Amino acid sequence: xxxxxxxxxxVHFIARGLDNQLRTAKALNGVSFNVxxxxxxxxxxxxxxxKSLTALALLGLLRPPAKVVQGQIRFKGQPLGLLDxxxxxxxxxxxxxxIPQSPKTSLDPTxxxxxxxxxxxxxHGEASYAAAHARALEMLASVQIPDPAQRMQAWPHExxxxxxxxxxxxxxxxxxxxxVIADEPTTGLDLTVQAEVLDIFKRLVRANGMSAIIxxxxxxxxxxxxxxxxxxxxxxxxxxxxxxxxxxxxxHPYTQNLIASTPKQIALHGFVGGVGSPPNLYDLPQGCVYKxxxxxxQSTCSTPVPLVRFGPDHQARCHHPxxxx
Amino acid sequence: xxxxLIELKALVKKFPAQGGKDVTAVDGVxxxxxxxxxxxxxxxxxxxxxxxxxxxTRLLPVSDGHIFFDGADITHLPDGQMRPLRSDxxxxxxxxxxALNPRMTVGRSMAEPxxxxxTMTGTQRQQxxxxxxxxxxxPQATLNRFPHExxxxxxxxxxxARAIASKPRLLVLxxxxxxxxxxxxxxxxxxxxxIRKDTGVALLLISHDLExxxxxxxxxxxxxxxxxxxxxxxxxxxxxxxxxYTQTLMSANLPPDPRVKLNRLTAFGEIPSPINLPTxxxxxxxxPLSRPECTEKFPAYSEIxxxxxxxxxHLVACNRVPDASNWLTAAPHTH
Numbered sequence: 001x002x003x004x005x006x007x008x009x010x011v012h013f014i015a016r017g018l019d020n021q022l023r024t025a026k027a028l029n030g031v032s033f034n035v036x037x038x039x040x041x042x043x044x045x046x047x048x049x050x051k052s053l054t055a056l057a058l059l060g061l062l063r064p065p066a067k068v069v070q071g072q073i074r075f076k077g078q079p080l081g082l083l084d085x086x087x088x089x090x091x092x093x094x095x096x097x098x099i100p101q102s103p104k105t106s107l108d109p110t111x112x113x114x115x116x117x118x119x120x121x122x123x124h125g126e127a128s129y130a131a132a133h134a135r136a137l138e139m140l141a142s143v144q145i146p147d148p149a150q151r152m153q154a155w156p157h158e159x160x161x162x163x164x165x166x167x168x169x170x171x172x173x174x175x176x177x178x179x180v181i182a183d184e185p186t187t188g189l190d191l192t193v194q195a196e197v198l199d200i201f202k203r204l205v206r207a208n209g210m211s212a213i214i215x216x217x218x219x220x221x222x223x224x225x226x227x228x229x230x231x232x233x234x235x236x237x238x239x240x241x242x243x244x245x246x247x248x249x250x251x252h253p254y255t256q257n258l259i260a261s262t263p264k265q266i267a268l269h270g271f272v273g274g275v276g277s278p279p280n281l282y283d284l285p286q287g288c289v290y291k292x293x294x295x296x297x298q299s300t301c302s303t304p305v306p307l308v309r310f311g312p313d314h315q316a317r318c319h320h321p322x323x324x325x
Numbered sequence: 326x327x328x329x330l331i332e333l334k335a336l337v338k339k340f341p342a343q344g345g346k347d348v349t350a351v352d353g354v355x356x357x358x359x360x361x362x363x364x365x366x367x368x369x370x371x372x373x374x375x376x377x378x379x380x381x382t383r384l385l386p387v388s389d390g391h392i393f394f395d396g397a398d399i400t401h402l403p404d405g406q407m408r409p410l411r412s413d414x415x416x417x418x419x420x421x422x423x424a425l426n427p428r429m430t431v432g433r434s435m436a437e438p439x440x441x442x443x444t445m446t447g448t449q450r451q452q453x454x455x456x457x458x459x460x461x462x463x464p465q466a467t468l469n470r471f472p473h474e475x476x477x478x479x480x481x482x483x484x485x486a487r488a489i490a491s492k493p494r495l496l497v498l499x500x501x502x503x504x505x506x507x508x509x510x511x512x513x514x515x516x517x518x519x520i521r522k523d524t525g526v527a528l529l530l531i532s533h534d535l536e537x538x539x540x541x542x543x544x545x546x547x548x549x550x551x552x553x554x555x556x557x558x559x560x561x562x563x564x565x566x567x568x569x570y571t572q573t574l575m576s577a578n579l580p581p582d583p584r585v586k587l588n589r590l591t592a593f594g595e596i597p598s599p600i601n602l603p604t605x606x607x608x609x610x611x612x613p614l615s616r617p618e619c620t621e622k623f624p625a626y627s628e629i630x631x632x633x634x635x636x637x638x639h640l641v642a643c644n645r646v647p648d649a650s651n652w653l654t655a656a657p658h659t660h
Contacts, residue, residue, distance in 0.1 A: 046506035046507070046508070046509075047477075047506055146594075160595060162595060163595075190369040190370055190533065190596070191369065191533060191535070191574060191577045191578060192369065192573055192574060192577040192591075192592065193369075193595065194577065194579075195576075195577035195579070195589060196577075196591070199589070217506060217507065218579070218581075219507070219581035220578070220579030220580055220581045221579055222581075223579065223580070223581050223582055223583040223585075224579050224583065224587060243583050244583050244584075247581075247582060247583050247584075257508055258507055258508060259581070260511075261507045261508045261510065261511035262507070262511075262536065262581045263514075263534075263536035263537050263539060263540035263541075264536060264540075264580060264581070264582065266511060266514070266515075266540055267539070267540050271511060271512075271514070271515040271518075272511070277476055
């Protein structure tokens with residue numbers, strides 16, 4: 001049994017526009033994936049593809065006007081309440097945690113670092129103050145923050161971006177979650193700091209047998225820190241598989257385009273076209289969501305898209321996937 | 326000999342900081358860009374890359390040193406005399422959302438440089454704007470729209486169109502693609518390459534994305550805390566980064582290919598505060614190879630012998646280069 005199963009999740013935003021008409025933005029359109037125990041999944045895609053929204057759904061943080069139209073999420077076989085349901089189940093912050101994107105704005109500016117880490121544990125009723133204090137110290141040391149005892153007393157504004165991100169990693173892992181979701185964990189950090197932060201994160205996840213989802217648009221992070229990858233486009237996962245296999249033989253034209261757009265591939269094979277705007281979520285095309293940008297599009301692409309399997313663990317949603325090799 | 330298109334000599338920029346102290350953002354940078362050349366400027370936050378871009382375009386006053394354009398000293402040229410040169414030196418900023426006037430249609434924004442730098446009539450300008458839109462692959466329909474109605478990629482095309490409208494000879498690009506999605510980014514790089522080929526404009530590409538710089542430039546300059554630590558042909562620096570800082574930086578790059586094995590080299594700690602800089606070599610406080618002499622004075626530039634067909638020198642400011650003991654070895658790295 002998978003640790004996490006997301007099954008055909010559809011999320012719409014229903015809101016009144018300036019013209020007072022109700023409009024529906026179809027933000028997630030049948031997202032399905034699994035995360036196995038001990039696995040790190042990379043969720044990639046361009047801005048607006050639905051990556052962060054998927055994370056919010058997993059954390060039970062969707063609020064109106066978001067509406068779950070269809071689908072469900074199961075954690076260790078148990079269905080999760082999708083709209084603000086996790087708090088009562090004690091899941092969020094305990095079994096499933098989030099490492100948010102912007103380190104500088106995700107810490108409470110009016111509370112010292114140590115106190116924040118202690119409260120996170122006490123909130124879930126697990127530890128005495130003394131035990132929580134000891135655990136907070138231990139976590140700060142494990143994310144390689146120099147002089148952790150002194151840092152417990154620091155205010156968030158006293159930390160550099162890299163240090164603040166380490167504190168957030170410590171916070172995300174302090175309650176020993178089974179699944180941790182890292183949403184663009186290193187965006188805005190310098191290259192050398194990014195590498196150190198990711199190394200620490202991966203080491204701690206592995207050492208504690210946790211599972212993780214890393215949300216990113218950086219294929220380099222996926223290539224070196226994830227086991228599997230799921231590629232999202234317009235609220236749909238269009239390809240999923242082991243990282244090595246997907247990089248080696250992409251099946252979906254969008255994944256192919258994505259990888260061909262990296263500078264190394266451009267240097268080898270020249271520039272590829274296929275750039276366009278993301279589809280209008282208020283008015284999605286029939287059938288394949290990628291067809292307006294796809295060089296292989298044919299008339300059949302307006303019909304419902306099949307899920308084509310390539311072996312047991314690699315699949316793509318496309319009428320004309322690359323059958324190559 | 327033809328003088329370089331632009332040459333910086335020992336350029337310094339100080340900003341006043343709290344307590345009457347100065348922060349030296351750019352500290353004695355010398356570099357030259359020749360006509361038609363594409364030069365990359367890399368370094369981490371606080372290294373002074375963007376400040377250097379603003380100094381070169383004369384958008385910030387210089388504290389010390391000189392800027393020569395076409396052999397003429399333009400360091401302290403008054404604004405009035407600088408204006409005709411502005412058509413030759415243009416800049417594209419990182420954030421396309423903030424770079425355009427939100428109350429002007431993008432067509433009007435694109436016409437502005439023509440209004441300033443040419444004697445075109447209104448009709449001619451309109452024609453020229455349409456031609457510019459074609460050149461940067463922007464649909465004509467977007468010309469009547471306002472910036473908030475366009476995507477980031479389209480806005481960056483507008484910024485590039487504005488910059489090339491006056492047919493500049495030097496285009497400074499400050500992180501032109503870092504806020505864009507991958508496929509959009511590739512389109513912008515393609516466009517810039519095309520412009521360079523068609524117009525022969527020289528590029529200074531400021532970026533923290535090593536892969537983009539490797540693709541787009543002939544020569545590379547590596548900055549660390551306001552000083553050039555290494556410079557040379559892009560190819561030869563990527564093949565053999567010689568300064569311990571460049572080695573560390575390049576080893577932290579994550580190539581989008583799982584088959585490439587990472588060989589991570591780590592420096593000690595984090596980048597020091599520019600208010601309280603180490604003495605001597607600025608990297609000495611983090612360098613695993615630091616020797617006592619490294620903290621005394623900034624090291625002299627030594628030349629790395631590369632392939633003979635390389636036209637430009639590969640220079641490194643490191644005391645360990647002369648005796649070839651400048652190579653960091655990788656720490657064991659496991660996932």
